[in-house]
Amino acid sequence: MKIDDSAIASKRVAVRSGILLAALGVLAFSMNFPATAWALHGFGPWSTTALRCGLAGLLALWFLRLARAPRPSRDQWPGILVVAVGCVAGFPLLSTLAMTTSTTSNAAVVIGALPIVTAAIGATRSRTRLSRTFWAAALVGAAAVTGFTVLRSGGTPDAGDLYLLGGLVLCAAGYAEGGRLAARMPGWHVIAWALVVSLPVMLPAMVVALAVEPVHLTVPSLAGVGYLAVITQFAGFVAWYRGMALVGVAKASQLQLAQPLLTLLWAVLLVGEEPSIAAPLTAMVVLGCIVVTQRAR
Numbered sequence: 672m673k674i675d676d677s678a679i680a681s682k683r684v685a686v687r688s689g690i691l692l693a694a695l696g697v698l699a700f701s702m703n704f705p706a707t708a709w710a711l712h713g714f715g716p717w718s719t720t721a722l723r724c725g726l727a728g729l730l731a732l733w734f735l736r737l738a739r740a741p742r743p744s745r746d747q748w749p750g751i752l753v754v755a756v757g758c759v760a761g762f763p764l765l766s767t768l769a770m771t772t773s774t775t776s777n778a779a780v781v782i783g784a785l786p787i788v789t790a791a792i793g794a795t796r797s798r799t800r801l802s803r804t805f806w807a808a809a810l811v812g813a814a815a816v817t818g819f820t821v822l823r824s825g826g827t828p829d830a831g832d833l834y835l836l837g838g839l840v841l842c843a844a845g846y847a848e849g850g851r852l853a854a855r856m857p858g859w860h861v862i863a864w865a866l867v868v869s870l871p872v873m874l875p876a877m878v879v880a881l882a883v884e885p886v887h888l889t890v891p892s893l894a895g896v897g898y899l900a901v902i903t904q905f906a907g908f909v910a911w912y913r914g915m916a917l918v919g920v921a922k923a924s925q926l927q928l929a930q931p932l933l934t935l936l937w938a939v940l941l942v943g944e945e946p947s948i949a950a951p952l953t954a955m956v957v958l959g960c961i962v963v964t965q966r967a968r
Contacts (some may be wrong), residue, residue, distance in 0.1 A: 688917060689913070689914045689915075689916070689917025689918035690914065690918055690926070691914070692910045692911070692913050692914035692917065693910070693911060693914025693915060693918060693926050694914070694926050695907075695910040695911075695914075696907050696908070696910040696911025696912075696914055697911070697926050697927055697929060697930050697933070698933065699902045699903055699906065699907030699910065699911075700903060700907050700911070700930055701929075701930045701933035701934045701937065702898065702902070702903065702934075702937055703766070703899070703903045703934075704766070704770065704775040704778045704779060704782075704934055704937075704938070705775055705934070705937045705938065705941045705942050706894075706895045706898040706902075706903060707719065707766065707767055707770045707895065707899065708770055708775055708895070708942050709891040709892060709894055709895030709898075709942075710722075710723075710767075710892050710895030710896045710899060711767070711770060711771065711892075711895075712887070712889055712891050712892045712895070713886060713887045713888055713889045713891070713892025713893070713895075714884065714886060714892055714896065715880065715883075715884030715885065715886075716764075716767045716768050716770075716771055716884075717764075717876070717880040717883075717884060718877070718880040718881050718884045718886065719767050719895075719896060719899070720763045720764045720767050720876075720880075721873055721876040721877035721880045721881075722877055722881075722896050722899075722900065723763055723767075723896060723899040723900050723903075723904055724759050724760065724763055724866065724869055724873045724900075724904060725870065725873035725874050725876070725877040725900075726896075726900035726901075727759075727866050727899075727900045727901070727904035727905045728759075728866040728867055728869055728870040728873055728874075729870070730866075730900070730901065730905055731862070731863035731864075731866040731867055731905055732863075732866075732867050732870070734859075734863060735860070735863050735864070735867065740857075740860055740863070742864075743856065743860070743864055747852060747855065747856065750848045750849075750851060750852045750861075751852070751861065751864050751865050751868060752865075752868065753844060753845060753848040754845045754848055754849045754852070754861060754862065754865040755845075755865040755866075755868050755869045756841065756844075756845070757841040757842055757843075757844045757845025757846070757848070758841075758842060758845035758846070758849065758862065758865065758908075759845075759862075759865050759866055759869045759873075759904070760869060760872070760873075761837070761838060761841030761842070761845070762838045762839075762841050762842035762845065763899075763904070764838075765834040765835070765837050765838035765841065766778065766782075766834070766835065766838045768830075768831075768834045769830075769831040769832075769834035769835045769838065770831075771831070772829060772830055772831035773829075773831035773832070773834075773835065774938070774944055774946075775934065775937070775938035775942050775944055776934075776935050776938040776939075776944050776946035776947075776950045777831075777835075777946075777950065778835055778934075779930075779931045779934035779935050779938065779950070779954065780816065780819055780931060780935075780950050780953050780954050780957070781816055781819075781820065781832070781835040781836065781839060782835065782838070782839055782842075782931070782934075783816070783930070783931030783953075783954050783957045783958070784812050784813065784816050784839065784957055785839060785842060785843055785846070785927075785930075786927050787808075787809045787812050787813070787957075787960065788839055788840060788843035789843040789846040789847050789850075790805075790809075790847075791809060791843075792843050792844050792847040793846075793847035793850060793851070796847055796848070796851065804963065805963075808960045808963035809960065811956070811960050812956070812957045812960030815953050815956040815957055815960070816953065816957060818953075819949055819950070819953040820832045820836075822949060845865075849861045849862065849865075849908075849912065850915065853912050853915060853916060857912075857916075858908075858909070858911075858912020858913050858915065858916050859908070859909040859912055859913065861908075861912060862905065862908035862909070862912065863905075866904070866905065914926075931954040931957065931958065932951070932954055932955075932958070935950060935951055935954060
């Protein structure tokens, strides 16, 4: 009986720890666009991306060596490369380019559909059949984001909108592949190796971008780059993947519902934006669609 009680208590502690870690990951990711806005005050978009990923890669390399982490197996490398393209190179670059013409609040609404797209790509990747309810809710969410984009741009999506949509798809692919790999290896190893494998590209890109683009060192820009490199690009993923391992992908994904609304809050408090009424309304519609898709799965 004591053994059973101890096992139950241990499971409860694991669940609480997993929820806390997943929530910390969501909190870290919700600050991505405000931090990018800060970084762009002193760096160009290419410099911001290269610094973000290059510095995070060096940090990840240090942690991997400190932990004496084994290298991924041959069959794991293709998945690592997908995470590298989607979460290390593609999404950071496209979202940063988008922020040169878009706003934090607009970006929060578009990227708010990330859980839906991630689930759809993950299901396709694993050849899992999803219900009609899932696809109906996903289409409504996609229509809400599309309608918001068209309304905001006056009928024709601008370059920032296209960058965000491209980043959304790439990030979702990286999330889905990372979740699959996290079932076979420690979650933080997934993002760490993806960052390390990107270093041969990111370090030269950092040097070239800093030489070509103008640089104006300010406290906000340095704080933005520091946050993006240490928290958003590395520590946030460590907490997020560990949380998913403890409580499962479905329960962790529920916490991600708060991310668009948190980003809208940071847009007001930290960036000084005044979102249109359509932004929070669309975010709420997308949130509702995500709830339906999660239950339908």
